[in-house]
Amino acid sequence: MFTQTLTQRVLRSPLVDLLTGPHGVDRYTELVDPTWTAGDARAKVIAVRRQTSRSVTLTLAPNQAFTGFRAGQHINLTVDIDGRRRTRPYSPASAEGAPYIELTIGRHDGGLVSNYLYEHARPGMIVGLDSVGGDFTLPDVRPRRILFVSGGSGITPVMSMLRTMRAEGSDREIAFIHYARSTEEACYRDELDAMPGVRVLHGFTRSTAGSDLAGRFGPEHLTAALPEPDAVFVCGPPALVEAVREYCANVSSESFVPPLFDLPAEASGGRVSFTDSGAELVDDGRPLLEQAEAAGLTPESGCRMGICHSCTRRKTRGAVKNLITGAVSSAEQEDVQICVSVPVGDVDIAL
Amino acid sequence: MTVTTSPPQQTITKTVAGKTVTLTPEQADTFGRELDALKERVIADLGERDTTYIRRVIKAQRALEVGGRALLFGGIFPPFWLAGTAMLGVSKILDNMEIGHNIMHGQYDWTGDPALSGKKFEWDTACPADQWRHSHNYMHHTYTNIVGMDRDVGYGILRMSEDQKWRPYFLGNPVYAFLLMVLFQYGVALHELETERIRAGEITIADKREILDGIWRKTKRQTLKDYVAFPLLAGPFAPFVFAGNMTANLMRNVWSYMIIFCGHFPEDVQEFSIEETKAESRGQWYFRQVLGSANLTGGKLFHILSGNLSFQIEHHLFPDVPAHRHAEIAPEVQEICRRYGIPYNTGSLPRQFATVVRKIVRLALPSRLTDRAPVGDAVSAAV
Numbered sequence: 001m002f003t004q005t006l007t008q009r010v011l012r013s014p015l016v017d018l019l020t021g022p023h024g025v026d027r028y029t030e031l032v033d034p035t036w037t038a039g040d041a042r043a044k045v046i047a048v049r050r051q052t053s054r055s056v057t058l059t060l061a062p063n064q065a066f067t068g069f070r071a072g073q074h075i076n077l078t079v080d081i082d083g084r085r086r087t088r089p090y091s092p093a094s095a096e097g098a099p100y101i102e103l104t105i106g107r108h109d110g111g112l113v114s115n116y117l118y119e120h121a122r123p124g125m126i127v128g129l130d131s132v133g134g135d136f137t138l139p140d141v142r143p144r145r146i147l148f149v150s151g152g153s154g155i156t157p158v159m160s161m162l163r164t165m166r167a168e169g170s171d172r173e174i175a176f177i178h179y180a181r182s183t184e185e186a187c188y189r190d191e192l193d194a195m196p197g198v199r200v201l202h203g204f205t206r207s208t209a210g211s212d213l214a215g216r217f218g219p220e221h222l223t224a225a226l227p228e229p230d231a232v233f234v235c236g237p238p239a240l241v242e243a244v245r246e247y248c249a250n251v252s253s254e255s256f257v258p259p260l261f262d263l264p265a266e267a268s269g270g271r272v273s274f275t276d277s278g279a280e281l282v283d284d285g286r287p288l289l290e291q292a293e294a295a296g297l298t299p300e301s302g303c304r305m306g307i308c309h310s311c312t313r314r315k316t317r318g319a320v321k322n323l324i325t326g327a328v329s330s331a332e333q334e335d336v337q338i339c340v341s342v343p344v345g346d347v348d349i350a351l
Numbered sequence: 352m353t354v355t356t357s358p359p360q361q362t363i364t365k366t367v368a369g370k371t372v373t374l375t376p377e378q379a380d381t382f383g384r385e386l387d388a389l390k391e392r393v394i395a396d397l398g399e400r401d402t403t404y405i406r407r408v409i410k411a412q413r414a415l416e417v418g419g420r421a422l423l424f425g426g427i428f429p430p431f432w433l434a435g436t437a438m439l440g441v442s443k444i445l446d447n448m449e450i451g452h453n454i455m456h457g458q459y460d461w462t463g464d465p466a467l468s469g470k471k472f473e474w475d476t477a478c479p480a481d482q483w484r485h486s487h488n489y490m491h492h493t494y495t496n497i498v499g500m501d502r503d504v505g506y507g508i509l510r511m512s513e514d515q516k517w518r519p520y521f522l523g524n525p526v527y528a529f530l531l532m533v534l535f536q537y538g539v540a541l542h543e544l545e546t547e548r549i550r551a552g553e554i555t556i557a558d559k560r561e562i563l564d565g566i567w568r569k570t571k572r573q574t575l576k577d578y579v580a581f582p583l584l585a586g587p588f589a590p591f592v593f594a595g596n597m598t599a600n601l602m603r604n605v606w607s608y609m610i611i612f613c614g615h616f617p618e619d620v621q622e623f624s625i626e627e628t629k630a631e632s633r634g635q636w637y638f639r640q641v642l643g644s645a646n647l648t649g650g651k652l653f654h655i656l657s658g659n660l661s662f663q664i665e666h667h668l669f670p671d672v673p674a675h676r677h678a679e680i681a682p683e684v685q686e687i688c689r690r691y692g693i694p695y696n697t698g699s700l701p702r703q704f705a706t707v708v709r710k711i712v713r714l715a716l717p718s719r720l721t722d723r724a725p726v727g728d729a730v731s732a733a734v
Contacts, residue, residue: 305493
């Protein structure tokens with residue numbers, strides 16, 4: 001431990017910063033081992049298993065730069081695919097404070113990162129842990145009677161909450177309803193069934209064999225699991241979240257919805273937010289740079305023809321189209337040249 | 352810039368090496384579309400190959416740097432000193448040319464890797480990266496070779512074009528050029544200060560306060576690193592480390608100066624007037640980039656060490672395309688230019704640099720004295 005701290009202190013010293021400038025010490029140490037970085041949180045994949053035919057479970061060993069997460073939060077995972085860094089939020093299923101991070105990633109049609117990881121993840125692979133976020137967390141004072149509800153790959157954040165409480169030796173009354181299409185697609189089934197002190201109910205919605213519950217979430221499911229809970233944590237498709245909210249009070253929820261957009265003929269009429277300056281406007285079809293300037297902002301810019309990259313900004317949400325190449329950037333967290341990019345629907349730009 | 356203004360475009364006529372080159376607005380449009388199509392093809396093909404390439408160059412550079420600095424600690428032994436200095440010099444050349452210059456152009460922004468981000472990258476030289484991005488990526492690449500707008504025409508110090516009015520100051524042209532070569536990193540660092548405008552009284556030094564602060568902050572750290580911290584770490588061997596670092600910086604200065612001066616100053620490279628380029632179309636902008644740039648011939652290692660600026664023409668056509676792709680597209684660019692009768696200036700480093708030196712010396716004298724030796728003759732004499 002002493003040597004670790006000493007190494008950290010030496011690596012972060014102003015002298016080492018000067019000697020390794022302007023690139024910084026991480027740009028050298030990472031060439032020896034990609035996880036030897038003091039500033040960039042990264043992790044090494046140490047185990048890969050496929051619990052079901054539609055998911056992959058990764059065990060990650062994070063480096064020292066990773067500062068942890070709270071049960072229920074998501075981590076923005078970065079992976080290089082065909083030379084491009086892709087970022088996707090995934091909620092760990094492991095307990096808060098556990099030495100390893102466990103991710104269970106459900107593959108879905110057209111899902112670039114989920115399919116890539118399903119097919120290519122292997123021990124030794126390095127992934128980036130870009131940032132941690134999300135308000136879907138347990139209160140510090142744990143409620144007395146808790147109901148967890150999850151659907152499909154939404155199981156991971158509630159699994160993390162459940163495991164965290166069990167690691168704490170919690171005496172709370174806990175029930176867990178998990179919905180999957182069939183028994184084959186139910187992740188963590190064996191672990192849940194073997195868990196003492198938790199009432200676990202499975203709902204299989206397509207192949208109902210082995211299902212504890214019939215149909216979709218409703219009053220009967222609630223009665224069977226835990227009537228009148230103090231708090232409910234639900235993660236899954238929007239329809240499931242809505243159903244739970246209809247019958248329960250004090251519901252915390254999270255839902256993953258894939259973005260949908262149509263290419264605009266002209267102005268998309270979308271809402272454009274320049275998040276750093278707080279300006280909001282309605283897309284008029286012109287390049288983002290011109291719209292920002294029309295709104296009284298003065299972002300850095302240069303050639304205004306897509307060659308000099310002076311105007312490059314991070315697009316944090318939504319999609320834009322590059323007028324020169326016609327390429328649509330739809331992934332969150334991509335750098336775009338605002339002088340030649342027009343919005344495709346609602347878009348947030350860090351400007 | 353020019354794409355948004357629309358007075359009627361005109362046929363452009365230039366005389367290159369005694370031959371007349373013309374391009375009608377219609378030709379310019381199809382010429383531009385062909386080049387756009389070529390660029391789109393390359394952009395669509397970008398992927399793992401390019402990311403792997405630049406990461407390998409970075410790895411080689413960092414290894415050479417660490418190895419070179421380590422050897423210099425044993426610099427009391429001449430073979431160690433020579434090898435260490437050479438490795439550090441090559442590392443600085445790679446850092447500035449193939450890595451820094453190209454990453455800062457945004458050539459690898461599509462990778463999404465913050466370490467390869469054009470806006471974030473900082474290089475191992477005195478010039479602050481953000482100032483470079485403005486003066487080079489924007490000013491020089493947009494207004495290439497427009498006398499009065501592109502400050503790379505003489506860098507505010509030299510007379511590199513007949514269109515720059517002669518003053519007795521320029522008698523020192525060869526001397527200034529030599530000093531700029533030796534101190535190139537500081538010359539580049541001071542570029543954004545626009546000393547010629549300060550001298551002319553157009554602006555005052557106070558207007559450049561922020562720029563000056565930026566230059567000072569970066570230069571201070573670079574100087575502390577190479578000339579104080581690393582030598583002191585070597586204890587009694589400090590002089591060897593100091594001398595090695597200085598020689599490595601000099602190697603980088605001379606090399607990058609030669610490559611960069613061969614980009615736009617060889618004989619027959621064209622300059623343009625503000626008037627000529629006022630109503631320029633995208634195709635005409637491409638035309639100016641070709642006529643205003645010159646390539647260097649050489650092997651693969653030479654191209655890497657030049658940061659692929661040896662493909663200056665391709666670089667100026669497509670400054671944000673990863674530079675290691677230029678060699679692949681050069682034959683096609685050359686073929687397109689040939690079909691439009693647009694000359695494509697290329698030659699070996701000694702040949703091109705000789706014409707640059709000739710130009711530096713010739714332009715030290717007033718034009719009326721050198722008019723007797725027209726441009727065409729000078730070239731054939733140089734060849």
